[in-house]
Amino acid sequence: MAHGPAKGIGRWLFATNHKDIGTMYLWFSFAMFILGGSFAMIIRAELFAPGMQLVKPEFFNQMTTMHGLVMVFGAIMPAFVGLANWMIPLQIGAPDMALPRMNNLSFWILPFGFSLLASTLFMEGGAPNFGWTFYAPLSTTYAPDTVNFFIFGIHIIGASSIMGAINIIATVLNLRAPGMTMMKLPLFVWTWLITAFLLVAVMPVLAGAVTMMLMDINFGTSFFDAAGGGDPVLFQHIFWFFGHPEVYIIILPAFGVVSAIIPTFSRKPLFGYSSMVYATSAIAFLSFIVWAHHMFTTGMPIAGELYFMYATMLIAVPTGVKVFNWITTMFKGSLSFETPMLFAIAFVILFTFGGFTGLMLAVAPADIQYHDSYFVVGHFHYVMVAGAVFSMTAAVYYWLPKWSGKMYDETMGKVQFWIAFIGFNIAFIPQHFLGLAGMPRRYADYALQFTDWNMVSSIGAFMYGAAQLMFLYNVIRTIVAGKPTSVEKTWEGAEGLEWTLPTPAPFHTFSTPPEVK
Amino acid sequence: MVFRVKQLVVYALSPLLLLFSVGQRAYAEDAHASGWSLLNMPQGVTGVSNDIYDLHMTVVWICVWISVVVYGVMFYSMFAHRKSKGYKAANFHESTTVELLWTILPVLILVWVAFPSTKSLIELYDTSEADIDIKVTGYQWKWQYEYLGEGVEFMSELTTSESSIYNETPKTEYYLSEVNEPLVLPVGKKVRFLLTAKDVIHSWWVPDLGVKRDAVPGFINETWAKIDEPGIYRGFCAELCGKGHAFMPVVINALPEAEYETWLADKKVAAAAEREMAKKTFTLEQLMAKGEAAYNRSCASCHMANGEGIPGAFPGLKGSAIALGPVAEHLDVVVNGVSGTAMQAFGGQLSEVDLAAIITYERNAWGNDVGDMVQPLDVLKFKQGQ
Numbered sequence: 001m002a003h004g005p006a007k008g009i010g011r012w013l014f015a016t017n018h019k020d021i022g023t024m025y026l027w028f029s030f031a032m033f034i035l036g037g038s039f040a041m042i043i044r045a046e047l048f049a050p051g052m053q054l055v056k057p058e059f060f061n062q063m064t065t066m067h068g069l070v071m072v073f074g075a076i077m078p079a080f081v082g083l084a085n086w087m088i089p090l091q092i093g094a095p096d097m098a099l100p101r102m103n104n105l106s107f108w109i110l111p112f113g114f115s116l117l118a119s120t121l122f123m124e125g126g127a128p129n130f131g132w133t134f135y136a137p138l139s140t141t142y143a144p145d146t147v148n149f150f151i152f153g154i155h156i157i158g159a160s161s162i163m164g165a166i167n168i169i170a171t172v173l174n175l176r177a178p179g180m181t182m183m184k185l186p187l188f189v190w191t192w193l194i195t196a197f198l199l200v201a202v203m204p205v206l207a208g209a210v211t212m213m214l215m216d217i218n219f220g221t222s223f224f225d226a227a228g229g230g231d232p233v234l235f236q237h238i239f240w241f242f243g244h245p246e247v248y249i250i251i252l253p254a255f256g257v258v259s260a261i262i263p264t265f266s267r268k269p270l271f272g273y274s275s276m277v278y279a280t281s282a283i284a285f286l287s288f289i290v291w292a293h294h295m296f297t298t299g300m301p302i303a304g305e306l307y308f309m310y311a312t313m314l315i316a317v318p319t320g321v322k323v324f325n326w327i328t329t330m331f332k333g334s335l336s337f338e339t340p341m342l343f344a345i346a347f348v349i350l351f352t353f354g355g356f357t358g359l360m361l362a363v364a365p366a367d368i369q370y371h372d373s374y375f376v377v378g379h380f381h382y383v384m385v386a387g388a389v390f391s392m393t394a395a396v397y398y399w400l401p402k403w404s405g406k407m408y409d410e411t412m413g414k415v416q417f418w419i420a421f422i423g424f425n426i427a428f429i430p431q432h433f434l435g436l437a438g439m440p441r442r443y444a445d446y447a448l449q450f451t452d453w454n455m456v457s458s459i460g461a462f463m464y465g466a467a468q469l470m471f472l473y474n475v476i477r478t479i480v481a482g483k484p485t486s487v488e489k490t491w492e493g494a495e496g497l498e499w500t501l502p503t504p505a506p507f508h509t510f511s512t513p514p515e516v517k
Numbered sequence: 518m519v520f521r522v523k524q525l526v527v528y529a530l531s532p533l534l535l536l537f538s539v540g541q542r543a544y545a546e547d548a549h550a551s552g553w554s555l556l557n558m559p560q561g562v563t564g565v566s567n568d569i570y571d572l573h574m575t576v577v578w579i580c581v582w583i584s585v586v587v588y589g590v591m592f593y594s595m596f597a598h599r600k601s602k603g604y605k606a607a608n609f610h611e612s613t614t615v616e617l618l619w620t621i622l623p624v625l626i627l628v629w630v631a632f633p634s635t636k637s638l639i640e641l642y643d644t645s646e647a648d649i650d651i652k653v654t655g656y657q658w659k660w661q662y663e664y665l666g667e668g669v670e671f672m673s674e675l676t677t678s679e680s681s682i683y684n685e686t687p688k689t690e691y692y693l694s695e696v697n698e699p700l701v702l703p704v705g706k707k708v709r710f711l712l713t714a715k716d717v718i719h720s721w722w723v724p725d726l727g728v729k730r731d732a733v734p735g736f737i738n739e740t741w742a743k744i745d746e747p748g749i750y751r752g753f754c755a756e757l758c759g760k761g762h763a764f765m766p767v768v769i770n771a772l773p774e775a776e777y778e779t780w781l782a783d784k785k786v787a788a789a790a791e792r793e794m795a796k797k798t799f800t801l802e803q804l805m806a807k808g809e810a811a812y813n814r815s816c817a818s819c820h821m822a823n824g825e826g827i828p829g830a831f832p833g834l835k836g837s838a839i840a841l842g843p844v845a846e847h848l849d850v851v852v853n854g855v856s857g858t859a860m861q862a863f864g865g866q867l868s869e870v871d872l873a874a875i876i877t878y879e880r881n882a883w884g885n886d887v888g889d890m891v892q893p894l895d896v897l898k899f900k901q902g903q
Contacts, residue, residue, distance in 0.1 A: 052682055144830050226734055309635075321619060335594065349591070371755065438724040
């Protein structure tokens with residue numbers, strides 16, 4: 001146990017310790033979050049009033065594309081991988097991740113992938129401008145030459161995700177402490193295990209899609225070009241076969257986090273543990289068979305349309321089970337409202353709202369009106385931001401004392417929460433109105449009737465952006481000048497192996513496996 | 518009475534739905550509602566759009582009632598079961614009965630929603646027995662409408678000026694939803710739309726008609742509408758199609774049948790006159806003047822008004838090898854496009870007069886000084902010679 005971290009930059013470059021790698025993932029993802037957020041600020045500033053004020057439409061399209069790509073692949077996914085690195089070994093009583101060197105590699109190729117992607121901003125032709133869903137042929141025949149950098153960037157990011165996922169599967173299946181049976185795993189571990197299987201299944205599909213694009217662009221194939229016998233809609237099928245499971249890749253670990261935090265601050269065990277596990281598995285299974293609900297206007301045959309509508313509606317069932325379980329956990333608990341709990345409750349409220357609009361979108365005839373409108377933008381920000389980002393923020397406040405041995409400032413945490421919560425709703429509620437009233441998404445400029453709600457939405461977005469800078473300040477302040485704490489169990493209601501360790505968690509933990517009864 | 522009670526409950530519980538309901542009423546009073554009162558989907562003017570609206574409201578109300586229960590229990594716990602009030606936690610943590618209940622109940626609700634949804638979808642897909650067929654073709658960044666079998670076709674392009682987009686001149690009432698020539702349709706007839714695109718995927722959306730369908734290059738999609746009331750209906754392109762995505766609106770002018778017939782007859786006469794024009798010979802000055810106007814309408818969005826293009830995306834024409842080279846190659850590029858690039862085939866989009874004028878303009882503008890000109894007849898011969 002005398003063995004400590006290496007000195008200097010080598011500690012990070014050659015890191016094999018799950019905590020160091022987790023820390024790097026978390027900081028990297030936060031940097032990407034700020035980058036993607038600044039793109040969003042440009043978008044909302046441009047949309048504050050009708051007319052082009054700050055940017056040209058071609059640059060606006062680069063901003064919407066890069067915002068989506070950076071947030072999905074750079075901010076949310078690596079953030080949860082970082083959390084998994086930190087918490088999975090602590091929660092299952094393992095000394096480290098199963099494959100520490102691969103862990104190092106999977107992190108360190110990420111900065112290269114994103115450098116490739118972001119470098120296009122400074123090139124002739126500009127960054128990708130075809131939306132984060134990069135539909136062909138806009139992303140092939142009609143794309144700027146820089147699209148090749150985007151393709152290789154996606155390849156690298158995908159490889160990183162696959163390695164991260166393999167590592168998590170290997171760790172959870174092999175390194176559990178004696179007595180830690182599968183049905184005793186904390187839900188965060190369960191949701192991540194299922195997520196990892198999703199990742200391994202669909203990231204290669206994404207790699208396939210971008211490789212087909214690469215061939216179409218540079219080597220004369222016609223996968224997505226009707227003139228050569230291909231089909232542009234084929235691209236959408238392949239993309240969404242990846243893309244739909246991807247949204248569950250983003251949200252399932254968030255479910256795990258919330259399932260840890262709500263019982264803690266309710267001082268009552270999670271209601272329906274096993275049904276939570278089954279519901280998560282059911283959601284993961286369904287995620288593979290509903291992809292074409294993103295394509296209700298592409299002119300699918302009616303049989304396909306009906307099937308995808310019914311299958312999509314089914315997702316509401318296991319998702320509902322999860323929400324009901326969280327609420328029943330709170331029911332007759334002994335509730336207190338520290339910052340992590342506030343974010344977790346906001347998650348349940350807002351995610352449920354996103355679920356409702358999701359159900360509306362599943363109804364295919366109505367989707368004819370909602371599709372590709374701002375209603376969809378509102379919907380998926382409720383699920384992605386209020387879902388993934390709120391739960392991630394909750395997780396940081398929840399475990400930061402364990403990681404750093406310092407306590408964050410509760411007042412500052414609560415102030416951040418309220419600014420984020422109010423700002424978020426001001427930003428995204430109006431987008432539902434805009435979409436229903438007929439404003440399409442990815443519009444650099446809009447007709448005059450959409451002015452008022454766009455203005456409101458922009459103000460909310462700036463507020464929400466400010467809350468994130470406050471979050472950064474709170475985290476740094478805690479690490480630098482927070483009140484030191486050495487209480488093992490930071491929260492009186494918390495359960496789990498991580499709370500049996502000293503605070504801050506030492507560099508090496510569980511070198512001798514704990515006994516789980 | 519029942520509805521009153523329902524509304525009262527919802528008003529009390531959900532400010533969001535209050536907004537929804539207010540929006541509904543605003544719509545009923547003013548078809549062109551704008552600003553703050555734009556909160557809900559328009560009911561529209563077709564059977565399909567009304568069905569969609571009803572379905573939308575049904576699901577909204579289902580969600581409202583579920584959220585009243587779910588959020589209600591949650592907020593009750595948050596107020597009643599607080600540690601600060603000294604509430605002691607219970608210890609129950611599972612119940613198969615409850616889990617089964619909240620699995621089966623949602624399934625039943627979904628089945629209930631599935632019936633009207635299926636019915637509407639089948640209706641929406643029934644494009645049979647149409648009275649009129651219109652081919653809609655998406656281009657970067659305009660729509661082309663062709664009245665199949667009538668010999669009438671035209672481009673419908675945004676008329677909002679660049680200067681008002683860049684805030685140099687005031688914005689008009691229908692900023693970004695005004696076009697040079699709307700699609701004219703008769704009321705009370707079943708119109709079938711056949712959609713395709715020449716370059717990237719576009720999507721033709723008119724909320725009041727309950728119609729949105731992708732226009733996919735190389736494929737033809739079908740949808741339909743039967744408009745109940747005369748009026749002007751505006752919509753947009755809904756699929757990201759490049760930098761002009763926000764600048765290719767759809768405008769429909771629905772006329773009573775007799776007026777529509779008159780319009781169509783006039784249109785046929787005008788089309789014949791246009792074909793006659795192609796046989797005339799023009800002077801260089803005439804071609805340059807026509808060419809500048811046509812170039813700015815059809816070419817300048819990529820090659821720019823100053824002919825310099827956008828480096829890395831669209832080539833410049835000022836001093837370019839094509840513009841200064843042989844006429845035949847220049848004709849080929851403009852008429853047939855360049856496959857594998859964003860350069861479209863303009864042969865089918867523009868009249869012979871416009872094509873001749875544009876080519877002449879490109880060869881003699883911005884310091885290009887080839888000095889020759891192309892007549893409409895040359896274009897016609899080139900097309901026929903292929």
